[in-house]
Amino acid sequence: MKILQGLSVLLTLLCASCSAPQSPKVQPNPVIADINGLVIINNTQADITEVRLTIAESARQVNVSRVLPMSEFATVFQAKEYRGRPAKLTWRQGGVGHVSLGLIFSTPREVYEGEQLRAFLTIGSEGKVRAEAK
Template identity: 30%
Template sequence: MQFQMPSRPLILGLTTLPLLLGGCATSAFAPAPKINTVILANNTETTIHDVTIRVEAFGGKFYCGTIPPQTQCSTRFPAREYEANPVTVSWQQQGVSHETAPFTVPTAEQLSETPLAARLTVMPGKQVDAQLEPQ
């Protein structure tokens, strides 16, 4: 068995490999977005009551007693990594109880250096729109 010194192109290739791998690792391990605000908005024509967001994974709950039409309520908390845990939203409207099936708030397309807000909007037709947005 003979050992030969690698040729110049091989050395050049070996020195650029860590740069390529480093670039891949950086994009693969991008930090998860952080969240520190929940906004519950009422985009209907009537007042909603007893609005609750539940995060079953860790027993979290956010509650707003009354949200008049076209207004919102919100809360802030210490920034935490957004984990996309399923949530359910329940509310009363004109004496009728409503509750969503569990869903996740989609991750923002553009990551932000600052914590994001989760906006959950009760829409006409008993639908809830959800998104992460910059503050």
């Protein structure tokens, strides 16, 4: 009798372990894309000044003194790995300081090995920011 109970418990444990969902193996900070340029788009009717983009957990930052209304600023640089870390964007507009925290650059579904993308930050009205890499 005890043997049957032991086998029953063992069978139950084996079945439970088979049906338990497996947690996916997540690599810390996977490389999402290589970024080799930045475009800041001012979709507002006023100058944007003192623009600073900082990537979290790194010393990387870009500073731009001024982006005219309804125009853009663009620069290129040696490709850097972007691992999906959040970015912080600060700027001034009309004498008022703005901060956008936790920006994550959306990337295309498939990025091919060796493909280099540009990061786009679009600043709109009321301090709204869209971040994407393409």
